[in-house]
Amino acid sequence: MADxxxxxxxxxxxxxxxxxxxxxxxxxxxxxxxxxIRPNGxxxxxxxxxxxxGMFKDTGHENAYFPLFIPQSFLEREAEHVEGFAKECAVxxxxxxxxxxxxxxxxxAPDSRLEENLVVRPTSETIIWDAYSKWIQSWRDLPIxxxxxxxxxxxxxxxxxxxxxxxxxxxxxxxxHATEAEAWEETRLILDLxxxxxxxxxxxxxxxxxxxxxxxxxxxxxxxxxxxxxQDGKALxxxxxxxxxxxxxxxxxxxxxxxxxxLEYAWSxxxxxxxxxxxxxxxxxxxxRGLVLPPKLAxxxxxxxxxYRNDADREQVLESAGRMQADLxxxxxxxxxxxxxxxxxxxxxxxxEVEGIPLRIAIGPRDVAAGTVELTRRDTSEKETVSATGxxxxxxxxxxxxxxxxxxxxxxxxxxxxxxxxxxxEFKEALTDKGGFVHAHWDGTDETEARIKDExxxxxxxxxxxxxEEDAESGVDMVTGAPSARxxxxxxxx
Amino acid sequence: MADxxxxxxxxxxxxxxxxxxxxxxxxxxxxxxxxxIRPNGxxxxxxxxxxxxGMFKDTGHENAYFPLFIPQSFLEREAEHVEGFAKECAVxxxxxxxxxxxxxxxxxAPDSRLEENLVVRPTSETIIWDAYSKWIQSWRDLPIxxxxxxxxxxxxxxxxxxxxxxxxxxxxxxxxHATEAEAWEETRLILDLxxxxxxxxxxxxxxxxxxxxxxxxxxxxxxxxxxxxxQDGKALxxxxxxxxxxxxxxxxxxxxxxxxxxLEYAWSxxxxxxxxxxxxxxxxxxxxRGLVLPPKLAxxxxxxxxxYRNDADREQVLESAGRMQADLxxxxxxxxxxxxxxxxxxxxxxxxEVEGIPLRIAIGPRDVAAGTVELTRRDTSEKETVSATGxxxxxxxxxxxxxxxxxxxxxxxxxxxxxxxxxxxEFKEALTDKGGFVHAHWDGTDETEARIKDExxxxxxxxxxxxxEEDAESGVDMVTGAPSARxxxxxxxx
Numbered sequence: 001m002a003d004x005x006x007x008x009x010x011x012x013x014x015x016x017x018x019x020x021x022x023x024x025x026x027x028x029x030x031x032x033x034x035x036x037i038r039p040n041g042x043x044x045x046x047x048x049x050x051x052x053x054g055m056f057k058d059t060g061h062e063n064a065y066f067p068l069f070i071p072q073s074f075l076e077r078e079a080e081h082v083e084g085f086a087k088e089c090a091v092x093x094x095x096x097x098x099x100x101x102x103x104x105x106x107x108x109a110p111d112s113r114l115e116e117n118l119v120v121r122p123t124s125e126t127i128i129w130d131a132y133s134k135w136i137q138s139w140r141d142l143p144i145x146x147x148x149x150x151x152x153x154x155x156x157x158x159x160x161x162x163x164x165x166x167x168x169x170x171x172x173x174x175x176x177h178a179t180e181a182e183a184w185e186e187t188r189l190i191l192d193l194x195x196x197x198x199x200x201x202x203x204x205x206x207x208x209x210x211x212x213x214x215x216x217x218x219x220x221x222x223x224x225x226x227x228x229x230x231q232d233g234k235a236l237x238x239x240x241x242x243x244x245x246x247x248x249x250x251x252x253x254x255x256x257x258x259x260x261x262x263l264e265y266a267w268s269x270x271x272x273x274x275x276x277x278x279x280x281x282x283x284x285x286x287x288x289r290g291l292v293l294p295p296k297l298a299x300x301x302x303x304x305x306x307x308y309r310n311d312a313d314r315e316q317v318l319e320s321a322g323r324m325q326a327d328l329x330x331x332x333x334x335x336x337x338x339x340x341x342x343x344x345x346x347x348x349x350x351x352x353e354v355e356g357i358p359l360r361i362a363i364g365p366r367d368v369a370a371g372t373v374e375l376t377r378r379d380t381s382e383k384e385t386v387s388a389t390g391x392x393x394x395x396x397x398x399x400x401x402x403x404x405x406x407x408x409x410x411x412x413x414x415x416x417x418x419x420x421x422x423x424x425x426e427f428k429e430a431l432t433d434k435g436g437f438v439h440a441h442w443d444g445t446d447e448t449e450a451r452i453k454d455e456x457x458x459x460x461x462x463x464x465x466x467x468x469e470e471d472a473e474s475g476v477d478m479v480t481g482a483p484s485a486r487x488x489x490x491x492x493x494x
Numbered sequence: 495m496a497d498x499x500x501x502x503x504x505x506x507x508x509x510x511x512x513x514x515x516x517x518x519x520x521x522x523x524x525x526x527x528x529x530x531i532r533p534n535g536x537x538x539x540x541x542x543x544x545x546x547x548g549m550f551k552d553t554g555h556e557n558a559y560f561p562l563f564i565p566q567s568f569l570e571r572e573a574e575h576v577e578g579f580a581k582e583c584a585v586x587x588x589x590x591x592x593x594x595x596x597x598x599x600x601x602x603a604p605d606s607r608l609e610e611n612l613v614v615r616p617t618s619e620t621i622i623w624d625a626y627s628k629w630i631q632s633w634r635d636l637p638i639x640x641x642x643x644x645x646x647x648x649x650x651x652x653x654x655x656x657x658x659x660x661x662x663x664x665x666x667x668x669x670x671h672a673t674e675a676e677a678w679e680e681t682r683l684i685l686d687l688x689x690x691x692x693x694x695x696x697x698x699x700x701x702x703x704x705x706x707x708x709x710x711x712x713x714x715x716x717x718x719x720x721x722x723x724x725q726d727g728k729a730l731x732x733x734x735x736x737x738x739x740x741x742x743x744x745x746x747x748x749x750x751x752x753x754x755x756x757l758e759y760a761w762s763x764x765x766x767x768x769x770x771x772x773x774x775x776x777x778x779x780x781x782x783r784g785l786v787l788p789p790k791l792a793x794x795x796x797x798x799x800x801x802y803r804n805d806a807d808r809e810q811v812l813e814s815a816g817r818m819q820a821d822l823x824x825x826x827x828x829x830x831x832x833x834x835x836x837x838x839x840x841x842x843x844x845x846x847e848v849e850g851i852p853l854r855i856a857i858g859p860r861d862v863a864a865g866t867v868e869l870t871r872r873d874t875s876e877k878e879t880v881s882a883t884g885x886x887x888x889x890x891x892x893x894x895x896x897x898x899x900x901x902x903x904x905x906x907x908x909x910x911x912x913x914x915x916x917x918x919x920e921f922k923e924a925l926t927d928k929g930g931f932v933h934a935h936w937d938g939t940d941e942t943e944a945r946i947k948d949e950x951x952x953x954x955x956x957x958x959x960x961x962x963e964e965d966a967e968s969g970v971d972m973v974t975g976a977p978s979a980r981x982x983x984x985x986x987x988x
Contacts, residue, residue: 027625027628029560029561029621029625030565030568030621030624031561031563031564031565031612034561034562034563035561036558036559036561036625037558037559037560038558039556039557039558039640041558042556042557042558042559043556043557045559046557062533062536062537063533063536063537063540064530064531064532064533064535064536065530065531065536065539065663066523066530066531067523067525067528067529067530067661068528068614068645068647068661069525069528069584069647069661070525071524071525072591072599072600073599073600074524075600076599076600082600086590086591086592086600087590087591087592088589088590089589089590089591090563090586090588090589090612091586091587091588091589091590091591091602091606092584092585092586092587092614093585093586093587093588093602094584094585094587095582095583095584095585095649096580096581096582096583096585096649097566097569097580097581097583097585097611097613098580098581105566105567105570106566106567106569106570106576106580106611107611108585108587108611112585117591117600117601117602118525118584119591120562120586120614127523127524130524131521131523131530134521146533150645151562151644151645153562153563155589155590167561167562167563169559
């Protein structure tokens with residue numbers, strides 16, 4: 001079943017697609033730029049959703065659902081927003097197809113032309129703030145803290161499975177507050193929530209930072225972000241949390257009576273993560289043999305492979321394996337017994353590796369006799385014979401070790417791929433020689449940022465919120481020599 | 495807060511909208527025919543989703559996600575399917591907006607005209623069978639049992655919150671099988687699963703039946719359905735399960751090598767329920783005071799209202815209430831303590847009624863002293879003073895009683911609204927006098943069915959799968975006098 005996986009060293013982009021297709025996470029679709037998320041990929045997204053959804057609810061957010069279609073005129077209301085999104089959106093112009101008698105094929109029925117074009121949402125600030133302007137009259141109606149799980153469309157020309165697709169799945173939070181301070185607090189709370197999720201569940205360390213004006217969300221006053229590092233040394237923006245100030249409440253006339261009985265525009269935030277995270281997870285940990293998954297998100301955490309040559313052995317081994325499965329399931333471990341007939345154990349091993357199941361239990365007649373099993377870690381390939389007594393404890397401990405091991409490995413890798421430079425030559429050398437994060441001084445102007453991007457393809461990923469001591473010191477811009485208050489983080493990025 | 499709710503007897507349609515808007519389940523959106531599902535409404539849908547999703551997974555189904563956009567040419571592949579869906583679909587024709595210099599407003603950029611128009615999915619058979627045709631080569635690849643939770647768009651002209659909207663949320667299952675028998679088994683399994691869900695969780699009895707050819711899904715060989723009765727005597731189709739035969743596998747060239755090494759077209763089913771169920775739930779149980787919800791789906795099952803006049807009482811009462819809340823939460827009861835300041839208990843009671851919280855606990859200083867609380871059922875308004883000792887058991891029992899009580903009431907209502915007739919005069923009289931389900935003989939022709947619909951607005955809801963004895967007997971068509979093997983179920987319907 002498994003086609004060959006191109007090694008990372010040979011072609012990283014090919015490797016990525018090979019890992020995804022072999023693990024059956026996703027497939028291309030006949031509509032250019034769209035993808036099909038297959039059951040193995042969707043199960044990963046479901047685990048992410050469930051975890052994040054719980055975190056949102058624990059912090060007082062509720063889910064809702066707003067319409068897919070946005071009237072074209074809504075986009076026009078916020079000047080920067082329209083600038084950012086009108087150039088890449090799917091436009092619905094008709095409500096009916098009819099047979100064209102000349103060609104015999106379907107065509108949009110001319111008399112079904114819409115009075116106003118509709119845009120398939122690229123993001124929902126406008127339609128949501130139109131609703132909020134009706135719901136919010138007084139400070140008593142605030143805060144509103146709504147999240148929605150939805151699909152969005154941005155007409156991307158260069159797409160890549162999970163990382164950049166025309167349609168993607170995401171969650172978008174949209175909150176309204178009575179004060180600026182409260183909206184800022186929310187923006188930061190969500191950034192930390194995202195960072196905790198990516199570090200604790202996805203086992204990927206992130207930098208928390210502030211975007212430069214040129215990389216801000218269209219319509220935001222400030223965009224906070226988390227940035228992760230992939231194995232090829234490129235950065236990936238894993239989530240954003242925007243402080244929108246009063247931009248959208250003003251665009252949609254959303255005023256409320258504050259506690260002093262004065263009319264004031266509501267303060268707001270928006271924030272989101274998407275199926276892009278599945279791509280980050282794949283890129284973050286996988287190897288040349290296929291997918292590697294952190295146990296906390298793996299749809300199947302443990303697989304048992306029974307090994308036998310004859311019916312007597314078979315019965316004995318399956319009975320043991322069945323008991324182990326039942327015990328572990330009771331503990332809440334997501335476990336599968338691969339008792340398919342007609343496939344050899346070695347073939348199964350390979351498939352489980354390709355699919356990234358974190359831990360494999362192999363059990364044969366000798367193990368049953370000796371009261372042992374053989375455990376194999378997907379991440380390190382370490383094999384170990386352990387006692388079947390207390391197996392559930394052993395497994396839980398191993399899963400914790402794997403989760404921690406993946407994070408530590410990614411953290412070490414990031415450490416090794418982080419360079420601090422003082423000159424533009426060093427900067428270019430670091431980018432060319434190894435990539436990764438390059439911390440350097442910047443004079444704070446769009447011009448310098450654009451010049452560096454133009455010359456090196458590196459962008460400012462963020463201005464770190466909690467900079468290391470070495471980054472917090474002042475200096476001079478590596479290109480212009482103008483003063484700089486601190487180092488910022490550059491990288492080539494997805 | 496609560497606006498007046500129009501009584502059912504005065505204007506049923508108005509009552510329905512009043513109940514929804516007062517309970518903050520949904521709101522109209524600026525795009526005609528689309529709706530906003532507000533947090534209270536979405537929480538209901540989430541509970542339905544969670545329950546159904548568990549039932550699907552327990553029967554071996556997996557979730558996946560297929561693209562929103564379907565190439566126009568895909569619709570053309572299945573003749574009946576295009577007939578059914580081309581007339582009511584949103585057509586995407588452009589991928590960019592630009593400023594029209596004449597008007598200063600946005601317009602679709604002429605040079606972004608798509609080579610092939612895209613249709614926003616009205617249902618996903620075509621795009622899914624295109625994928626299946628690539629995934630299925632051998633009987634070993636079968637069955638495929640995939641479900642997706644998604645939004646779909648059908649350009650409806652006459653819309654109604656939840657019951658009929660241009661965009662709606664649903665799940666759509668799409669399965670592929672190696673044999674006709676297996677596909678039939680799946681079709682029936684899902685019908686029963688839907689019926690169990692609606693009866694057990696939504697507390698609404700349903701009739702399981704087969705649709706007549708004129709009411710079949712466009713592209714199906716046979717459509718099975720469940721039909722529920724609303725309080726105004728109209729029927730509502732609550733879910734459908736389609737046996738598609740080989741229609742879509744043939745349209746998309748999906749052949750596989752069967753066990754005899756012969757090429758064969760795969761057999762298939764599709765099935766779905768939607769946010770329409772939320773509308774059914776509202777219509778099924780609510781009353782002139784607002785929403786009534788079955789405990790199994792209510793986002794909040796129990797609310798505690800503390801009652802006090804001074805600070806000393808307040809402390810005491812809140813302490814007691816807090817303990818009860820903690821105890822009940824530990825049992826898995828979804829409970830809320832309404833300790834908002836500045837609102838009188840009576841005002842809170844009304845709000846909780848309007849929002850349909852099944853059970854209310856009121857507790858004041860006298861209750862604390864006496865070791866009691868006052869329980870009030872939303873469905874019957876029954877008040878009862880019960881001991882605070884063993885309260886958790888009492889509450890669980892009450893919730894079960896309410897769940898059962900709602901089902902029984904709905905079943906009795908349906909019974910009282912079911913009429914068996916032998917003549918067309920009796921038929922019209924039953925429809926006019928009380929509505930409901932009218933069981934009558936039909937000769938099996940499209941013509942008679944159409945004539946009856948035309949003359950009475952009643953349609954054949956279904957041919958019951960497990961008919962009552964009185965319905966299983968043969969007779970003659972009430973209109974034409976032609977022979978009929980059994981009675982079928984007529985009603986005016988949503």
